[in-house]
Amino acid sequence: YKLKTIEEGLTKIEFPEYEKVSSDAPVFYNPHMELNRDISILALQTFQKEQNREIDICDLFGGSGIRGVRYKNEIDGVGHVSINDISELANEFEQHNVNLNNLEDISIHNHDASMFLRQNRGKFDVIDIDPFGTPSPFLDSAGYCARRESLLCVTATDTSALCGTYKEPCIRKYNSKPYKSEYCHETGIRILAGFCALTLSKYAKCIEVLLSHSTEHYMRLYLKVKKGSKRSDESLKNIGYISHCKECLYRECNKGLATSIPDTCPECGEKLIQAGPLWLGEIQNKDFISKMIKESENKKLNSQNQLLKLLNACLIESESPATFYDVHSICRSLKISAPKLDLIFDEIRNNGFECEKTHFSPIGIKTNAPINKIKNILKKL
Ligand code: SAM
Structure with a gap:
């Protein structure tokens, strides 16, 4: 292979050169995700400081290994990092990049993502799910594996499903009815968070959303996982529906799965359209995002300006009502x-x-x- 070398943060990575960003590439690397990775560095460092101990990390879909390698290289207080990928060639480059950065205490694994999580229940403080397209098929295993007080990071690139360009893929993958409105990216994030909450609740675990953002072609969630059936029951009260009027743009949110949902608009009498089930709880945590912004002063990140703009926008959004x-x-x-x-x-x-x-x-x-x-x-x- 002709190798391509790139630098992100303090880390250097090499992988086979390929003419386009595509899942057909021998080893996948997407330069447009640098912002996503930079924000992850800040989120994981903030989480580590809150925990105030060493954290073990699982980079479940390693690709070139850039996440796992960067996490070990650029975050203080990281213990063991496990990088997993189903592709053997990806594994070769993951090892190559671990060596290139002179890192220790990183292991490389070749398993299907769900199998890997099932076999390592309770071992990770952070699970990072960064698949091609939808994370949906892996969330059950993440729910099974995730330990109490851990951090679950989820990327989804199937935004057209979450935003409701077509209804069926969203119903199929997220068991939720989307609606393509002017605020469909927010609905999409809430559908994704709602699906995570419902999936984890099977394992008596619940979520708190620390940060969420919709950027370009993807959505990303940072979820604090907590344990307990009572807590989970309580948390599921945040699941509900948004009803929208196409005629006059009226909308209302109704929390609770078994709630009765109005079907006509109280303003103009038109029929309301529903989206959901989705997450109607907070989607930005003020305290956590403030700490991330502060943390950015300690890190060298190429996307610094862009990420500060985004994080400040998310910060302002915290504690504001659903939809816009x-x-x-x-x-x-x-x-x-x-x-x-x-x-x-x-x-x-x-x-x-x-x-x-x-x-x-x-x-x-x-x-x-x-x-x-x-x-x-x-x-x-
Ligand atoms: N995290 C990487 C980054 O930031 O550059 C990108 C990961 S890429 C989007 C998805 C990776 O998942 C590919 O390397 C692919 O080989 C791997 N993969 C696909 N299906 C998988 C599965 N079922 N289990 C584990 N890995 C899988």
């Missing part, structure tokens, strides 16, 4: 041109409502103001 309004959609429905975003924010706040931006969309507004109030404000501006 899209300024252009509302203005289109009112047949007016869109006023300046800053003016809209000021005016909503002047009317006594909370109002924040969202990382999901540059023209999104997260507010507790009802849709009719927002429409009145927009018409007056």
Whole structure:
């Protein structure tokens, strides 16, 4: 193989050169995921500091080994790292990259991801799931394997399913009905988190979402896993449905799986469309994200500017209501041109409502103001 060398953070990686980013590559490497990996470094370091002891990590879908190798090389307080991949060629390069960075206490494994988790129950403080496409088939084994107070990191690249471009793949993979709205990326993240919560609950484990983001072609979740059947029952109260009105853009959230869901819009009488089951609990943890931002001062990360922008946006979003309004959609429905975003924010706040931006969309507004109030404000501006 002709080798390609890249550097991320403090780590150097080599793998067979390939003309495009593709799952057909002999060993997979995607440069567009550097931001995702940089954020992972901060999340894992923050988690390690909170635990205040050595953490053992499982990089379940190693590819070139870049995650496992970077975690060992760039995070303080890491004990053993296990890198797994079903491809033997990937394993060769994982070992090569471990050696290239002079690292010890990393083992390389050649198993199907679910088998590997099943055989190593309770061994990891961090499980990183970074597969091709959907993580769905591996979450049961992650639920079985994950120990109490551990960190579960999940990437999904099947965003068209989660966002509801087609309904069937989402129902099939996540047992949830998506809805393609202007806030479908948020719905998608909530469907993914909801599916994780429901899957883990079979093993009497529950989740707390520490950070979630939807970036380019993927979604990423950082979940704190906790144990206990009572706790899990309590946590599942965060599962529910979003009902949306296509006509007037009204929406409402209803927590609880067995809850009754309204079928007509209280504002205009149109039929409401439901998405779910999905996670209606917090999707950003203020304290954890603040610590990550602080941690970024200690690390050398190539995507520093971009990740700070993203983390700050996620921080602002914490404690704000589910879903957001899209300024252009509302203005289109009112047949007016869109006023300046800053003016809209000021005016909503002047009317006594909370109002924040969202990382999901540059023209999104997260507010507790009802849709009719927002429409009145927009018409007056
Ligand atoms: N984590 C890597 C990174 O950050 O560059 C990328 C991993 S890549 C998206 C997915 C990897 O999973 C591939 O290397 C592939 O060989 C491996 N794989 C696919 N199916 C698997 C399975 N069932 N069990 C374990 N590994 C699998």
